[in-house]
Amino acid sequence: MDEGEITAPLRTLPVVDYDSEAFWTWGREGKLAIYRCDECAYFIHPPVPFCPKCECRNVSPHAVSGRGRVVTFTVNHKQWVDGLPEHYTLALVAIDEQDDVRIPCNIIGCDAEDITFDMPVEVCFEQVEDLWVPLFRPIAHS
Amino acid sequence: MNKFAEKNTAITGIGMSEISRGATKSALALTVDASLEAMSDAGLSRSDIDGIATWPGERADGSGFSAVGCAALQDALRLEVGWYAGGGEAPGQYGAVFNAIGAIAAGLCRNVLIFRTMYEATARKKAFANSLLKTGVRQAGPFSWYAPYYTYAAALQQALYFNLYVHKSGIRPDQVGQIAVNQRRNAGLNPNAIYQSPITIDDYLASPIIASPLHLYDCDVPIDGAAAIIVSRMDVARNLKNPPIRIEAIGSSMRYRNSWTQLDALETQAQPKVAEMMWSRTDLKAANVDIAQLYDGFSFHTINWLENFGFCERYGAKDFIEGGKRIALEGELPVNTGGGALSGGRLHAYGAVHEACTQLWGRGGGRQVKGDPQVCATSTSGGPLAGAMLLVRD
Numbered sequence: 001m002d003e004g005e006i007t008a009p010l011r012t013l014p015v016v017d018y019d020s021e022a023f024w025t026w027g028r029e030g031k032l033a034i035y036r037c038d039e040c041a042y043f044i045h046p047p048v049p050f051c052p053k054c055e056c057r058n059v060s061p062h063a064v065s066g067r068g069r070v071v072t073f074t075v076n077h078k079q080w081v082d083g084l085p086e087h088y089t090l091a092l093v094a095i096d097e098q099d100d101v102r103i104p105c106n107i108i109g110c111d112a113e114d115i116t117f118d119m120p121v122e123v124c125f126e127q128v129e130d131l132w133v134p135l136f137r138p139i140a141h142s
Numbered sequence: 143m144n145k146f147a148e149k150n151t152a153i154t155g156i157g158m159s160e161i162s163r164g165a166t167k168s169a170l171a172l173t174v175d176a177s178l179e180a181m182s183d184a185g186l187s188r189s190d191i192d193g194i195a196t197w198p199g200e201r202a203d204g205s206g207f208s209a210v211g212c213a214a215l216q217d218a219l220r221l222e223v224g225w226y227a228g229g230g231e232a233p234g235q236y237g238a239v240f241n242a243i244g245a246i247a248a249g250l251c252r253n254v255l256i257f258r259t260m261y262e263a264t265a266r267k268k269a270f271a272n273s274l275l276k277t278g279v280r281q282a283g284p285f286s287w288y289a290p291y292y293t294y295a296a297a298l299q300q301a302l303y304f305n306l307y308v309h310k311s312g313i314r315p316d317q318v319g320q321i322a323v324n325q326r327r328n329a330g331l332n333p334n335a336i337y338q339s340p341i342t343i344d345d346y347l348a349s350p351i352i353a354s355p356l357h358l359y360d361c362d363v364p365i366d367g368a369a370a371i372i373v374s375r376m377d378v379a380r381n382l383k384n385p386p387i388r389i390e391a392i393g394s395s396m397r398y399r400n401s402w403t404q405l406d407a408l409e410t411q412a413q414p415k416v417a418e419m420m421w422s423r424t425d426l427k428a429a430n431v432d433i434a435q436l437y438d439g440f441s442f443h444t445i446n447w448l449e450n451f452g453f454c455e456r457y458g459a460k461d462f463i464e465g466g467k468r469i470a471l472e473g474e475l476p477v478n479t480g481g482g483a484l485s486g487g488r489l490h491a492y493g494a495v496h497e498a499c500t501q502l503w504g505r506g507g508g509r510q511v512k513g514d515p516q517v518c519a520t521s522t523s524g525g526p527l528a529g530a531m532l533l534v535r536d
Contacts, residue, residue: 012276012281014290015282071408072302075353078353080295090298103287104287
């Protein structure tokens, strides 16, 4: 079964707080929001109101390119709950802007066996209730 | 007193309840069984116990992950203690031991009853139960970042790390499988183990994939059961029944990003700096270790620890475990001698401590390692959690 057929109601949602709100809602505008230090431009994820590089307290959500690479992935083979497809891919994606910012996600838009380490991917979003869940798909060959 | 407080403490008694895939008594009853056995083993009575510790403390969430905490056990046994602690934010499962070392050093207690109770077998018969995700409830905390992505079990999330390790190390499935095969063989010599019938590498390779590259036989087996140990101040320990098993050194650090997504190196998890800390607190070296009880929530953890403790080079575990001879009971470094959590049952690192002491006291029966082992390395782990102990029998 194609991962794209996963149905939205099954996704469990996170509790959203002041710092994580942009990450889970800017997808409404098609943007992936990552906290960035206003002074030194270091990306801080998960989002916290402190820059560990320059100790600046002024940080704010910043729309990144949405492109990244697959750091690692796994293909699930066990049906944990009813309604799940037998195979789906969980991955950690590093954003192009800063390699130590890793985002858990499902990779969609390709067969599980075609996913590789370091594969270039781009963000897309799936709305679930009041949140926009970031997912990633392979970048189409230009 | 030595500048390292753990050297003033020792394990003086151990206990274990019946281990099963469905208990005929309550989690508290199992805990009482293990606790009384540990006290009796040490030659202590209830009135001698003046501290209690557990990890991660009672979680009344129906998962069976930690069904009993300090308060329930204290009241069941009517203990009168000067100190107690049960909390999850600690260096892995051994956080309870490390806390006890501190409490003894602070003069708060002399004999600490430390326990870990699992009731996951029963919990899973009643309902969908795991430690990572509940369906239909918004998730807070560190796993909330994984919440929308069907990360229903630790297996999925750990498989992310394992796959990167496989990618970087080039380890083959038939090499990984040596961990499961070896432990099943050891379990066959352990009358308390859950799974005792032998398996082969072919059985391993034919076992279902849970989340690639994790096979079923790479995963520990949920059980009902409890383990208990007594940690005593050294001067007390020297006057008890058993030769003290000294806590020679511990690794308890958090000198890395404590995150299930952003930890510094996914493929080694948090272990390297924890192992480094442990070795910095002893004159002993990896070459002095006689046996190893390495965390095996997934066999990948055991493979990680072989490298991170320095028993072999980085990415050298594949060669170290090839063929299984080095890690067998007769090998140069017998590993998880009672079958571990994979085949013995998931006592979540406390089965490992129990087995370490069993071997160091020469009580292993058919699985006893020859040559009177004296030094055991033992560990916990999982993502950003890691803890390590070096145990030495006097």
